[in-house]
Amino acid sequence: MSRTKTHVKKGDNVVVISGAAKGAQGVVLEVQPGKGRVLVEGVRMIKKAIKPTQQNQSGGFQDKEGPIHISNVKRVDAPVKEKKKKVAKKKVKA
Template sequence: MSRIKTHVKKGDLVEVTSGVEQGKQGHVLQVLPQKGYVLVEGVRMIKKSVRPSQDKPQGGFAEREGTIHISNVKVVESKK
């Protein structure tokens, strides 16, 4: 299995170039090279249902970042 090369890395500051979130900027939280997606901080927030646990006995919904296709982001500032 070969390594897939991407133009973004975890920690880079990126800007969304197309879609509903166009123009928004954020830092890359995670790169999923096999699927071709990235998670960007504060962009494409989705609601995820949470089962009841000790931390949240009522359960409910949690907001978290959704994935964006890697072709829809460009690097603004690279992490060195």
Template sequence: MSAAKIKKSDKVVVIAGKDKGKTGEVIEVLPKENRVKVRGVNIVKKHQRQTQTSAGGILEVEAFLHVSNVAHIDPKDNKPTRVGFKTLEDGRKVRVAKRSGEVIDL
């Protein structure tokens, strides 16, 4: 699955890995590396050195997931779906859910 099929602020579900079954909103996408960061998923501990502006300590932050490990959530029934593309009458290319045929882009 290419990163173009999943964009920032999309609702996705994790389909593989330690967080399988968790859902969340995409907060960052790295299209060249095929990676996405999902809010509340794949939490890792990061050791932060103290600086003049920020306190040190152990932070919990989201790490990137490979795009193949997440699936888009169908807007109609909230289940995982594949994403396809369709060209509308006015010439716009939009993403559609393969499961229901519902247009994802507004």
């Protein structure tokens, strides 16, 4: 069983960089690495029909987040890698 590495994880703050929700920011609620998708809070809201049950007798519609492709999001507070400066060594002639 191999594990797919992703650049975001649950709880990260992300911004949508392409698609219909471009520019939207939110917190990652769920990562689906096998499908390559993420659920972002408040982004791509869809309506799901709910059947009447004993707990919810009226039924109706429920708003929930829909998945977006993981390549369409970028971490907002991503750590910046600092580049090491190479120090030039002087050659000493003897």
